[in-house]
Amino acid sequence: MTETIDNAYQDTAYNSQSPRKLVPAPPPKEPGGYFSRVAMGRPLHLPAGAQCREPLAEDGTCIEDDQDFLRGPESHPKAYQNTEDAPHIKAVWPTMFEWAIALRTLRYVAAWFAFAGGGFSSIYIFFAVGYKEALGLFTWGFLPLLSIWLLLKILTWGEPKLKKDTRFYRRTGMVSIYQKGKPRREIPFDEFDPHMTTRTAATGSTGFMLLLVHRYSDLVISHINDYPDEFEVYLEWENLAQFMDISQPLPETLINEPARQFDPVTAEHDKKTGRPKHFWRDMNPKELEARYKAARQAAKDYPWGKTREQALANGWKPSEQRWQKN
Known part of the structure; x- marks a missing residue:
């Protein structure tokens, strides 16, 4: 209905x-x-x-x-x-x-560093410097940050309470x-x-x-x-x-x-x-x-x-x- x-x-x-007819506010301090x-x-x-x-x-x-x-x-x-x-x-x-808000904030930060910092930087270094340097950044930079982002995404799944x-x-x-x-x-x-x-x-x-x-x-x-x-x-x-x-x-x-x-x-x-x-x-x-x-x-x-x-x-x-x- x-x-x-x-x-x-x-x-x-x-x-x-x-x-409403509100009582006047007291004078400011x-x-x-x-x-x-x-x-x-x-x-x-x-x-x-x-x-x-x-x-x-x-x-x-x-x-x-x-x-x-x-x-x-x-x-x-x-x-x-x-x-x-x-x-x-x-x-x-x-x-x-x-914690629900703090973890979401960390999730966005981790995503930015993972994809902008680790991912795109690996691609740039691959073409600008070489395969080995790009693989090192990808392994020790992108993948750990990606793992942190995925973990935070799981922990913050759904609406926060x-x-x-x-x-x-x-x-x-x-x-x-x-x-x-x-x-x-x-x-x-x-x-x-x-x-x-x-x-x-x-x-x-x-x-x-x-x-x-x-x-x-x-x-x-x-x-x-x-x-x-x-x-x-x-x-x-x-x-x-x-x-x-x-x-x-x-x-x-x-x-x-x-x-x-x-x-x-x-x-x-x-x-x-x-x-x-x-x-x-x-x-x-x-x-x-x-x-x-x-x-x-x-x-x-x-x-x-x-x-x-x-x-x-x-x-x-x-x-x-x-x-x-x-």
Whole structure:
């Protein structure tokens, strides 16, 4: 039986069109030096509700894999309808301080060194230097790294079971936070403000990271990724805010497609707009790539801090008006 909007969401669910009357935040404390400023970052100061609406711009590294997934048996709607981990129920921010995530990170590093470092280098040395040198690198470089990668791939097979992650629940509007040795802490989503901080890598490059700062305590939640461009942090926040906002449909991403029919607000939106059920799944890969590039450029050009109406009035163009030109 299909859920109605009235019984799908709890009273605590976040709605940007009818926000709660929150108690004013206490005055900010005096900055406690460089590390305190880095820990808190700077506020993003964005209008409520998704304004840019270019969620595809975040999916660049995996759109082909996501489309392949949509075309496989694991994306059948029955796998989404009654599970707590479905993308219309819960979004997750993992942490590096879990074996499941750490092993996956090591797996990607091992793959890069094995294939780029050992494999391609062996081929290059074979043609540039000789057979014996290439065989030595292949035997003592590529094969051990390949074995490590295969072992890590076996150990990380399937979806990771996380315990220390931060969980965002669309239907309740609550953020569930891990606490060591204590029950998980539940805080309403609208009590968090988005901030951005910078992080310098060992090579000297600078990345930007999204933080959620609780308005009434010292709690700060950090996203696991850092990005080379600031607009990517804005995108990350907007996609999360739209996911939690029951006045808006789920973000238009590939991974959300099989679950859209189970979220009442999204299902109603798709019915009104005539969105095809398998819009992303049946799309030509070349068109998907063109749409991604257009979404990326549209998000990069967006005047963050302005409403969508203000942006359009100032000449900004969404990806729908761009991708066919690519």
